[in-house]
Amino acid sequence: MALKGVIFDIKKFAVHDGPGIRTTIFFKGCPMDCWWCHNPESHSTEPETITREIFTGTSSKACYERKELIGKEITLEEAMDEILKDQVFYEISNGGVTFSGGEPLLQSEFLLAILKKSKENNLHTTLDTSGCASSNILKKISNFVDLFLYDMKLVDEEKHKKYTGKSNNTIKQNLEMLTKAGQQVIIRIPIIPTINDSLDDVKQIGEFLSKLKIIRVELLPFHKIGEDKYKKLNKINRMKDIRKPTKEHMRTIKERLEKYGLLVKIEE
Ligand code: SF4
Secondary structure, three states, X not given: OOOEEEEEEEEEEEOOOOOOOEEEEEEOOOOOOOOOOOOHHHOOOOOEEEEEEEEOOOOOOOEEEEEEEEOEEEEHHHHHHHHHOOHHHHHHHOOEEXXXXXXXXXXXXXXXXXXXXXXXXXXXXXXXXXXXOOHHHHHHHHOOOOEEXXXXXXXXXXXXXXXXXXXXXXXXXXXXXXXXXXXXXXXXXXXXXXXXXOHHHHHHHHHHHHOOOOOEEEEEEOOOOOHHHHHHHOOOOOOOOOOOOOHHHHHHHHHHHHOOOOOEEEOO
């Protein structure tokens, strides 16, 4: 039987998911439940159908429902066909393919197979991960990954459990393992007001990262892009009263992290 994965999107000509022009494949399923997640449609590992109410006409009662399928199964061959369509763009821009999610490591068999195939085709591979997976799986997969985009949300374990639903012990250990093995790692930190943007949170992150060999830190300011998705999925949005951080606050966090000898960039 053909090996299949479940994905919820394919982004072509992506320029923020690693170097150059890339194709990003979004895997469905995530073991975490971050309060600020802007891809809530990625959480379940299964394809799911949602019902949208579309309003028409002038009367508030004039509406119809539209079914929308989120996620689909894809074979390894279909995924590679899609990826290889843009090979010429990867070559001229030093780009490649990125696997994101959700959490791609949750579908480790499919991920490993697609990574191997990508390397057989000489593609640069990037894995965008929360690091929330078994160390053995990550070790096996890391042989076929050129660059990790590794999320770091909080160092304090209790806060991490509260706001993501998971302990961060394995996540921290996995990051230490990758950096000790000489893997190329960019750390991505979502900056979430009232959750991980206090001086103490930033100090803990700075101290932890200062001991590791990483390329740089990218700060991702919280935004409200995912808000509509929560409504569509009938899920509670726990961040509706939180505003995005100001540019000045982002600069302050950047400067504080730089004091730990880290190269820090603010992403928009
Ligand atoms: S790890 Fe990423 S995809 Fe998973 S819940 Fe958190 S923000 Fe969403």
